[in-house]
Structures are given as structure tokens and as C-alpha cells.
Amino acid sequence: TLNSNEKILLALGCSRFWYLCFSWVYSFLSLIYPNYLYVHPIFPLLNSAQNFFNCSNLWFSASLCVFFCITIANFRNNFFIYLKVKIDSIVPWLLLGSVLFSLVMGTTIYNVMDKALSNNLNFTSQGRIWKAGIRIDQHFFPHYFIIGFGYATSFSAVILSALLLLFSLW
Template identity: 75%
Template sequence: METCHSPEQSNVTSYADTTVAIVITLEVFAGMWINAFIVSVICMAWVRKKTLNSKEKILLFLGSSRFWYLCISWVYSISLIIYLKYLYVHPIFQVLNSARNFFNYSNLWFSASLFVFYCIKIANFRNSFFTYLKVKIDRIVPCLLLGSLLFSLVMGITVYSTTDKALSKNFNFTCQGSIWKSSISIDQQFLPHYFIIGVGYAILFTAVIFSALLLLFSLWRHKRNMQTNSMKDLSMDAHIKAMKSILSFFIMYSINFICLILTLIYSMKNENDAIFLIYLIQYTFPGFHSLVLIFSNPSLEKRLLGVLPCVKCKFSSRENCNKTRSP
């Protein structure tokens, strides 16, 4: 049985928890706004054109999964920090944990699918299989998205089942820290489940690395051919812009993969503060990468730059109205 902290320790803990909750809230709501913007722009384009291309389909699924992942992660984290007694009411914790894992996995699968899509569309290789993929990629994308959803759903159901079995055991919660430590012990009892999650992340990370290497080699060869022929190609700027976007995503994806491994390691060591710090890093990935996608997409960038002045004008007009109304 855990021993509760002194009043001084509780005050320090509550202050630290409040600070973490505020930081998580700011990160999550910024990421939710960015991904909601992507989804809304693509949906308006869908209504206008009555159809979507393969890239827009992936971005629509990616933005939606990231929006709901951040939303549920915020509820999960705030409940874990502040509303512990409500979190462990059956089946609130099981549902939140499984939904969070489902949207996290779908987010990673969709982002890896976008990475592979860029690789197939941009890179040029005289390989029969690669040529076949380039021709059939538009037909492959819907199957890829459906497969990502199904796999993520299986992982979400698995998380719910394993968490429900763990919580069916009798845990004694005598203070706030004991509930969080009990959730850590749940993680330790289901190492095979985390092994499956780690394998899934490793597969995604391998696909991202392989795609990045292919794109780098294709760009290098394209640039060498241009220098040899002393010609300028208009597609060179598009190659460079896409490579900047993909390389930035590769760096962020690598950091996210490292955070996953660290989460598994610190879960076994009961390092709660380190896990929350890793969560803070992970929550920046969906928003920051979506922002990179916006500025690498001309239509999304144009819409965003068009929206920001409107928001600024609205705030300035309200301030002017308040000044005129004030005596």
C-alpha cells in the first residue's frame, strides 16, 4: 500500500501538475486547430470538385485521425493528472486508452502512407515494379487507407481487452500517485502487447527510412543529370521543396519513434515524470508536422495565409469598436 505525501509535497505536486496540464492544453489545442484547418479546407474542396485526388484523401484521413488523437489524448492526460478518481471508473479508462491507441496508430499509419505516396510519385526509377506502383498508386491508396484503419482498429480492441483484464484485478489506491503507478504496473504485465506495438512502429519506421533513401537518391541523380546536360528543369524546385518537407517529417518521425522506445523503457522503471515529459514531446508531432504539410502544399498555404489576415482584421476591428464605444 502506498503512503500519501505531506501537505508541502502535495502543494508542490499540484503546482507541477497544473503547469504540465497547461502546457499539454496549449500544445493539444494548437495541433487540433491546425489539423481541423486541413480537414475543413479539403472538405470544402471535396464539395466544390465532387472528388478528391489520392494526396487529398490521405491528408483528409491524416488530419482527422490527428485531430481526434489530440482531443482524446488531452482528455486522457488531464484525467490522469487532475481527475484521477473519475478516470478509473469502469470502463472510462479502458475506452480512453483504447481510443487513444487507435487514433495514434492510425495517425502513424496514415503519415507513413503519405511518405510512401510522395516517394512513389516523385522518385524516378527504371524498375518494372516501381513503374507498376507509380501507375497503380491511385488505386492502391484507398486499400492502403482501409488497411491502416483495420489494423489500427485491431490494436485498439487489443488494448481495450488487455487493459480491462489488468484492471479487473484488485488495486488499492490510497493517494494520487498510486493510481498512476498501478497503470505502470499494468504496462509491465503485458509486455507481449507492447512488443507487438513496438514491431508495428518498427515496420512503419523502416518504411519511412526506405522511402527517404529512395527520394534522396532520386534527387541526387536528377540533379547530376541536370548538371551534366547543363539544363534547368522547372521540376527541380518541386523536388527540393518536397525533399525539405519529407526530411523534416523524417526527423520528427525519428524523434517520435525514439519517444515510443523511451516510453516503454521508463514504464518499466516507474519514471512518471520522464513519461509525462515524453508525452509533451509526442504531442508536438501531430501539430508541427501538419503545419509543415500546410506550407509544403500551395493550396493549403494560400488558404492559411488568407485566413490569418482575416483573423487579424477581426481582432483589430473589435479593438477599434471598443475604443470608440468607451467614453
């Protein structure tokens, strides 16, 4: 069996490997077959998969920072001692939450790309006349809010764990 540190590192390594694979496929298609990216499901699927693995890289790195902060830091707080004792049982749930949130981010990017590509159609086509008066940011504001919230949360978790570790070692 793997310990908690190895589980996080294995998940981080796998997500980075698949991120590089999807980036390679995207670069290959854009160089060799640039018109193939304009086929409807290919471009949103590649972007959403690439964003899914990028977001999972971010969240697995943040969970690794939080894990090291909890295992290394020496605080006498009861909640911190409880986290230090229960960290091995928390890590699988933390990894599952990271994957689920990355999946939410990937589907959000797919929806944004799908709406952006469908808005490029002619506004005089059937069923599109009423959408000409709606501003574009009304469509994308909830998606950008979710994406920004995800990046801000992981960034604040990394900064908070680094500051707690510095204060503990000081």
C-alpha cells in the same frame, strides 16, 4: 472527388483532430474528476481510443511518405513503374489497411489495460488463486510484440521511402 494526396491528408488531419479531442477529454477528466478515471470501462476505453488515433496518425504519415516517394522518385524498375501507374487505386486500400491495423492496436491496448486492471484485484478472491504463480510478462508478451511490430513496420516504411527518394534524387 479527391485525389490520392488529398485523401491521405484528409485522413491524417481527421485522425490528428480526434487524437487531440481524446487527449483533451483525458486531461479534463484527470484534472477535474480524477476519481472518474478509476471507473472500470472509462480508463481502458480512453487509452485505447487515444492509442487508436495515435497509431492511425503514425500509419497515415507513413502512407503519405510512401505516396510521395512513389510519385516523386524516378526509377526504371518495372515494379516501381507499375506502382507509379496504379498508386491512385492503391491509396484507398492503403488507408483501409492503416485503419484496420490501428484498430488492432487499439483493441490490443484495451486488452492490456483490462488485464492490468483485473490483475490488481486480490489474488485470494474466487477464481484468482491460480494466477498468483504466473509471471506478468507471460500475459503481456504477445500484446507488446504486436505493438512493437506495428511501430517498427511504419518506422521502416518511412525510412525506406526516404532513402529511396534520396537515392532517386541523387
